[in-house]
Amino acid sequence: MESGEIKLDGLVFEPFLDQQTISKRIQILAEELNQYYHQQHIQLVVMLQGAQNFYEDLFPLLTFSFSTHFIKIKTYQGLHSVQPIEIPETALKSWNSELPTLIVEDIIDTGRTLWSFMEYLKQKNGRDIHIVSLLVKPEAMQLPVKCRFRGFDIGTEFVVGFGMDYNDSGRDLDSIFRLKSHNIP
Ligand code: IMP
Ligand code: MG
Secondary structure (H helix, E strand, O other): OOOOOEEEOOEEEEEEEOHHHHHHHHHHHHHHHHHHOOOOEEEEEEEEOOOHHHHHHHHHHOOOEEEEEEEEOOOEEOOEEOOOOOOOOOOOOOOOOOOOEEEEEEEEOOOHHHHHHHHHHHHOOOOOEEEEEEEEOHHHOOOOOOOOEEEEEOOOOOEEEOOEOEOOEOOOOOOEEEEOHHHOO
């Protein structure tokens, strides 16, 4: 293994985005959001568990007023996005369809999770809904999910760290690593 590389559950990952790069980008995203939501009251919906780290770094930088809701929708097994996407009936009990909503996501891959979730919110009469995602994989996207606020557009590589996991490993890493392409099973 080369220096800086790590092994998780038998797979080798290499450094991709370091802490400083991530934190600088989050500051810029926060400025964009502060301009967009200036003097509004909105609700953030944080997609657990992946988006936890992103949310924790982002929210102290936000200058507009907001409430936070957390939701957990598991859609990934190992390296692959799975169907169907189930949204727990009890989710978002205190979510208010009258207020603007900003969904906070770690990464958009096929787009299935957020596409289904947006449909769910629209059925509940949600409007003025936007997404902020730290990472987006435009080439992997299979459904038209509009992500207005985005940290980094990346390729189709599988990544871990900063909240994102591979079979529950790697979440606690402070920076982001990507799977070395030659060892995709
Ligand atoms: P999608 O439904 O395919 O867009 O996948 C969305 C969810 O799968 C994301 O919110 C992540 O939690 C997870 N996911 C997608 N790509 C990756 C990855 O490269 N590493 C870790 N988790 C991922
Ligand atoms: Mg996620």
